[in-house]
Amino acid sequence: MNDTVRESLSALMDGEASELELRRILSADEHAIRTEWADLHRSQQILKNEVSPYMNWDISARVMAEIEGDELINSVGTGWKQAVSGLAIAASVAAVVVVGSLGSNMFGGSSQMVADNNGVSGRVYPAQTSSATVGGVAVSAQAQASPAGPLLNNDAEARKRFEAYLRKHTDRAAFNNGQGMVSYARVVSQESE
C-alpha cells in the first residue's frame, strides 16, 4: 500500500475523507487496507487506554451478506442514486468492519465464527452505540470511525442552500472567530465563482 492510500485511510478514520479518497481506498488492495485499518484503530485505542467489548467480533461476513440482500432494492434507483448509495454502503461497511476486524483474520476461518453467532445475536449494529449528552466530553472509537457521508457538491439546489446558510452563518461567526470581516471572504469568493 502506498502513502497516498494510507493518508486517505487516515482521513476516512477521522471522517474527513473525500469522495475521491474513498474511491482510492475501495480500489486499493483489500487485504492490506483491512490490516492497516485495524492497526490504526488498535493503536488509537491503546493510546486512549480504551478496551472495546467488540474487540474480537468479526461481523464483516454478515454485513457482506446483508448488502448482497440489499442489492435488489438499490438496483431500482437511478444512476446517481445508485452511486451514492453504493458509496454509503461501502462507508458503512468500513465503519462496521472496524469494530470487528481487530485481531482476527478477515478472510480465513472467521466466517464460521460469524455464522455461529448469527442464531444468537441477530442483527448487530455496534456503530450506533455512541450517544453523549450535550456538553459531555465524549470521544468514542465508533464516532471516529463513522464516515463523512455522501457529498452533495454537485447538487445545484443543495449548493444554493449551502451558500445562503454560509452567509447567515458568517454573520454570526465573524464576531466570534477572531477573524472579523475577513471571514466574509468565504462568502464572497463563493458567490463570485
Add this chain to the structure above:
Amino acid sequence: MIVRLTCAALAAVLASAPVFSLDSGSELLNKMTHSHRELNYRAIVTYQLGDQLSSYRITHTVHDGKEFEALESLDGDHQDLVHHGHDINCVHPGPQLIRLVNADEEQGFYRYYDVDIEGEGRVAGRDTVTLSIKPRDVYRLGYTLSLDKETGLLLRSDIVNQQRKVLERFQYVMLDLNIPDDELIVDGAIEVEHKHVALGAGATTARIRVWRPNWIPAGFTPLKDTGEENAALTYTDGLAVMSVFVEPLLKTESDAISVSEGGMRRGASVSYTVAFPENGMFATVVGEVPMLTAKQVAKSLSWEPR
C-alpha cells in the same frame, strides 16, 4: 496520562522558546480577539482555497465608539461588503471563551485545544508570533495563526484538518495602521447584518424553539440570538463556529422541497443536511468544523412533542 504527556511536551516547547512564553502566547491570542475591532487599519488580504487565490481590501475604523468595516474584492467580480454602527463595546462570546484562559488553564478554550508557540516570523512586513493550535478531540479543526507582535492582529490563519492538511488560508500582504478614523465609504456596498448575540441564556429561547440538538461537542457554547430563534442556533468554542438551521420541508401544501441527506464542503466550511420527515422539517449544520461534527450534530436533532 495523555494530558500529562501533553503538558510535558508543552513544557519542552516552552523551554526551547527563548523569547515567548505560553503566557505571552495566550495573551496575544486574547489580544487577537479584540484588537481587530479596536484599531484603525487598512489591509490587503489574500484568501486561498485549494489552488484558488483571491484578494481583498479590508478597511476598519472606529469613530465615536462605533465600528466601520468594509471588505472589497480586488479580483473577479466586484463584491463589496460594509458593516457599520457596531458598538465597540458590544460583547461576543467567542472572545470571552478565549479570555477565560487567564483564570484557569484547564478551563474553557484551553481544555479543548493545545496551544504551542511555533516560532517567530514576518507577515506583511510585520514581526509575528506563530501559534500552533491543535484540537484535543476529533470534533474540531486545527489552526496555525500568525499574530502581529505589536497589536495581536491575526495576519495569517491556516485552518488545517486532523491530518494537518491546510483547508484554507488567510494572509495579509499589506497592513497600514495609520489611517484616519473617518476614512471611508465604499459605494454600492452590501450592508452586513449584525446579529445581537450574547452568551447563551438558553432558558429564554427554549420556550420558543421546539427543536434542539441532543449532542454538541464539549466546549461549544450557544449564542443567544434575538432573531430567528425558531430557525437557527449558533455555537462557538472560541475559534470554531457552527450554526444549525432548520426549515420546513413543505413550503406550501403542494410544494415539497426535495432534500437529500449529505454534506457540502468548501475550504474549511462544511455543511451537513438531514431531513426529519416525521417532523416535516430538515436541518442543516454549517460551520468551520470537521464533517463528522456537522453530521453528528445534524443527526442528533430532536423535536419536543407538541
